[in-house]
Amino acid sequence: MEITVQQYKHCDLLAVKGKVDSFTAPELSSSIEKINNDGRFRIVLDLKELDYMSSAGFRALLVGQRNCKRYNRGEIVLARVPKKIMEALELTGFTPLFKIYDDVTEAVGYF
Amino acid sequence: MRTLIFPAQFGQLEIVRQFTRQAAADAGLDERSICAVEMAVDEACSNIIEHAYEGMRDGEIECTCEYDKESFIVILRDHGRAFDMLKVPEPDFDASLEERQVGGLGVYLMRHLMDEVRYDHLGEAGNVLTLVKRIKKAK
Numbered sequence: 001m002e003i004t005v006q007q008y009k010h011c012d013l014l015a016v017k018g019k020v021d022s023f024t025a026p027e028l029s030s031s032i033e034k035i036n037n038d039g040r041f042r043i044v045l046d047l048k049e050l051d052y053m054s055s056a057g058f059r060a061l062l063v064g065q066r067n068c069k070r071y072n073r074g075e076i077v078l079a080r081v082p083k084k085i086m087e088a089l090e091l092t093g094f095t096p097l098f099k100i101y102d103d104v105t106e107a108v109g110y111f
Numbered sequence: 112m113r114t115l116i117f118p119a120q121f122g123q124l125e126i127v128r129q130f131t132r133q134a135a136a137d138a139g140l141d142e143r144s145i146c147a148v149e150m151a152v153d154e155a156c157s158n159i160i161e162h163a164y165e166g167m168r169d170g171e172i173e174c175t176c177e178y179d180k181e182s183f184i185v186i187l188r189d190h191g192r193a194f195d196m197l198k199v200p201e202p203d204f205d206a207s208l209e210e211r212q213v214g215g216l217g218v219y220l221m222r223h224l225m226d227e228v229r230y231d232h233l234g235e236a237g238n239v240l241t242l243v244k245r246i247k248k249a250k
Contacts, residue, residue: 084146
């Protein structure tokens with residue numbers, strides 16, 4: 001898994017590449033936490049190059065979303081979710097918890 | 112039939128996924144079913160590592176893949192403590208973000224991705240989890 005972070009004026013864009021499983025999910029969590037620790041809670045996760053995500057990744061997203069949304073200080077939105085991963089998100093009832101965009105510009109524009 | 116024995120560590124999951132993916136492809140499963148098997152095995156092994164082998168070092172998992180005309184079968188054996196993951200309650204999908212539990216998701220996915228999942232505790236012979244996917248031939 002590889003994560004790159006770009007800081008925009010109104011949000012942070014986090015691109016997640018590769019595979020997120022029980023081994024790599026803690027790294028995804030700490031990337032989100034690091035942004036939070038800088039006092040930033042508006043995050044776009046670009047998942048275009050995400051090949052695989054297990055429930056460990058979904059848990060990282062859930063915990064991240066909870067922290068970001070607390071006190072109405074922000075939110076995590078998802079962009080370019082691959083079809084296969086979208087199906088698993090739907091199966092686990094995660095889609096109502098996140099705004100999902102087909103386009104990164106649109107997702108960034110939400111903030 | 113083929114078998115992979117690996118240390119019960121999260122860092123091994125990638126290898127196990129590749130192993131089952133290849134076995135499922137060789138058995139003639141379609142891509143969608145291959146992905147389902149891959150994910151179900153990941154979730155099962157993650158649970159074994161996290162719960163059956165909790166606090167234990169040097170544990171191993173034995174993964175055997177076999178198939179016949181109708182089914183692709185993955186058998187996972189471990190020697191950790193008895194842990195029937197099928198008893199883990201299903202997540203509450205109506206719960207709000209604040210109330211949503213983080214546990215139980217993997218087991219839920221595993222059960223829904225496979226056609227049949229069975230758990231047996233064989234005393235000293237350890238735990239056996241059997242995952243069955245019925246074969247839909249690739250077009």
